[in-house]
Amino acid sequence: MxxxxxxxxxxxxxxxxxxxxxxxxxxxxxxxxxxxxxxxxxxxxxxxxxxxxxxxxxxxxxxxxxxxxxxxxxxxxxxxxxxxxxxxxxxxxxxxxxxxxxxxxxxxxxxxxxxxxxxxxxxxxxxxxxxxxxxxxxxLTSSATASLDAAIVSIGDYAVGAAAGERNRRRLAVTQLLAERALRVRMFGSAAVDLAWVASGQVDATIAMSNHPWDMAAGVCIAREAGCAVMDADGTPHTLKSSATVTAAPGVRDAVLKLLQDSKALVP
Structure with missing residues (x-):
């Protein structure tokens, strides 16, 4: 059409x-x-x-x-x-x-x-x-923040429901490393807020270990068009088939991806 x-x-x-x-x-x-x-x-x-x-x-x-x-x-x-x-x-x-x-x-x-x-x-x-x-x-333009220790990073809600404990191990590992490396960590409780604010430069990155189209479809387009890197957890471009939704200002993209890679070692 x-x-x-x-x-x-x-x-x-x-x-x-x-x-x-x-x-x-x-x-x-x-x-x-x-x-x-x-x-x-x-x-x-x-x-x-x-x-x-x-x-x-x-x-x-x-x-x-x-x-x-x-x-x-x-x-x-x-x-x-x-x-x-x-x-x-x-x-x-x-x-x-x-x-x-x-x-x-x-x-x-x-x-x-x-x-x-x-x-x-x-x-x-x-x-x-x-x-x-x-x-x-x-x-809108993404933030100019150039290092993770100067960045505010928001995270998605922890998993609930079946196998939540298992699914939250990676999320908790990510939270632990963010607490060690980022300026501040925030959980706003809304993917729409997370993605809108990273697009407007109020937040420097957001990490959600999930990807439901109703949650992400609007925000990933907005963030991408604002100049943010919008990725899966492995750094590949985000699609609706991705397992996670990771959005970052260009200056902290690599540090966020390294943190996600390092978090794997903390998961039993």
């Missing part, structure tokens, strides 16, 4: 407008567990259903994948929207403002468009493939 990314950015932005307005209403509604130490709120479902309905009407030829209700028309689709209706639900439920609406557009296994809205911080980030990344009218 002929892909007009700027037109799709306009349509996606309208969808996120609706989603952000619902989130700002703060009516979380019923909170239901979904597995070990995970949750979904009524608000997540309302946002996902509203965005899905809007995009199905405006772009019926494009598939849709939502975190909460799964995929629709994604088999064989050239393009697929990927939505996390509230990235950082646990933060939202506890009254913490670090959460966001994350809407990406995926072509094959590559993110080509991203919109992240942080409703309680009143900031929106967006990008399309080859056209740069922006917060409002301001073009």
């Amino acid at each position: 002929n892909t007009d990314l700027q037109e799709l950015l306009r349509i996606g932005s309208l969808a996120v407008d609706q989603a952000a307005a619902v989130v700002r209403g703060k009516v979380v509604g019923q909170v239901t567990g979904k597995g070990d130490r995970d949750m979904v709120s009524a608000l997540d479902l309302i946002v996902e259903d509203r965005v899905r309905s809007f995009l199905k009407r405006e772009t019926p030829e494009i598939g849709f994948l939502g975190e909460e209700r799964g995929g629709e028309n994604i088999d064989g689709a050239d393009l697929t929207w990927a939505l996390d209706p509230v990235d950082g639900t646990a933060n939202l439920v506890h009254g913490l403002p670090l959460c966001g609406v994350s809407l990406g557009l995926v072509q094959g296994d590559r993110s080509v468009l991203g919109i992240i809205d942080l409703p309680f911080l009143q900031r929106r980030f967006c990008a399309t493939d080859g056209n740069g990344a922006y917060a409002g009218d301001a073009r």
